[in-house]
Amino acid sequence: MKRTGIYFWTGAALFLGAALLMTQVIGNQYPFFAGYVILQFIVLAVAWSILGGYAGYVNFGTAAFFGIGVYTSVFLFKATGAPLPVQIAAAAAIGALMGFALGLLTLRMQGIFFSIATIAATIIIETAITNWRYVGGAAGIQLQRPAVTAPFDNYVEMLFFVQAMLVVLAVAISRYIQRSWMGRGLQALKDDELAAECTGVPTLRLKLMACVISGALMCAAGAPGAMYLQYADPSSAFNLNYSVSTLAMSLIGGTAHWAGPVIGAIVLGTTQQLLTVTISSEVNVLVLGVMLVLFVVAAPEGIIGLVRKVRRKRNEGEG
């Protein structure tokens, strides 16, 4: 157990070191511009799977959390000129509150009803922001980036590194949950909610906790987005694409292990970035759909499930 912990934190340190080194060595801006999006989706997919994967509550409201993260930054930046870390921390706090409220209202519903409620919440929130003049309303809002902090010489590079730190945070939290009593309780309630209750699992409280943590991380992932684009408008910040892509990445990677959504987001995110550049940004939606169908049919447990199956077969072969 302890050894895997050492491996994990060494890996995380190497990852952050590599990200930092990239910002210092690579001069071309494009890798950071594209890499940022992939990192952002890793955070979203990992955060999504805390509720969607471990607890089995499929949340279609990723876009709502992401968008609120973006607009928390917009509001704070416009009102107070708050620095990036404050924007992210505030977005996480608001995301947690939002997760709590949404969870309290919807988590008593099971299965498809919960999913529908999360879509409804996205639409309501988007409509509210669209009608809020102060943050730009439907027309959107332009933002002027402040000066970049050392050691970075470019704002996008800095955002890239910040998002890399969020990845480590999200993965560490997800990994902790999976291995703790909380993960066991979530897995139990995913299998059978009544049986879990009757075995002492406080199902509603655990689901709420998962929703709060998941919401906080999703909002945090959205927060740097305003500065990344230097622009925000409701229809792109609350785009349903975020919900669908995040869900697809988690499912394709596999939700049974914390590494699943990471793998899914890297595979799908990279594919999407490559397609956007080489063919068109419309095609990547198509590819997303096709890949999702393929995985649902051929590997319903995702990449993680495939790996486990192969490993089990090999073990049986040896035995």
Next chain:
Amino acid sequence: MEAEPQAIQAPLLRISALTKRFGGFTALDNVSVDIRPGERFGLIGPNGSGKTTLINCISGAFRTEPGTVTFRDEDITRLQPHMRTRRGIARSFQIPRPFRSMTVAENLMVGLDFAADTSVIVSEAQRREAMMSILTRMGLASKANVSANQLSQVELRKMELARAMATHPKLLISDEAMAGLSSSEVDEVLDLLMSLAGQDITIIMIEHIMQAVMRFSDRVMCLEAGRIIAIGTPDEVMANQRVQEAYLGT
């Protein structure tokens, strides 16, 4: 008057004037009964008579409208199921409900993580030890690392009882744990339940297999259409005219 000394003892579970309606259908009608500590209590009745509904009201899966459930002198009528489990009410299900994505050991660990006796079991090592000792007692030790999905029917029944035991119950409710088992398996599960019952654990057993109920119970209660039609020693209940009518349909 053999019941006299027991009557002085406070009941472990007191159900008073419990009624449960589903729309216009009354599943339980004004049911009142006391279960004494250490008792082996059999619950019988034809299909649809309200046995499982009563269990659901005791374990908290259903809310009751009128009526109260008191457990160890505490009114638990409004408590959620997990709160009741932590106070010492555990159950198995008529149709087994294992955590299918887990191994047998992990199924038990859920109970030990969330409802173990924290005055005794603190560390992870103690939890594992408790888990293995329950599995050994249930004859499932060799299945510890097998997925719950791969168990046979009798193993599933035993695992449900084992998982219930992991929550250190004072009251264990077995809901038709022997349904669909062969006669040798019935004896096996019955012996298990007999060995679990005792000074610390009171057992309510719902069962259709009469020999099993007769052998097991100190006291038997028969429900029909949501009402108690007989309660007493197994022999008394079996001799009761209405019980015979309810079962034979005459």
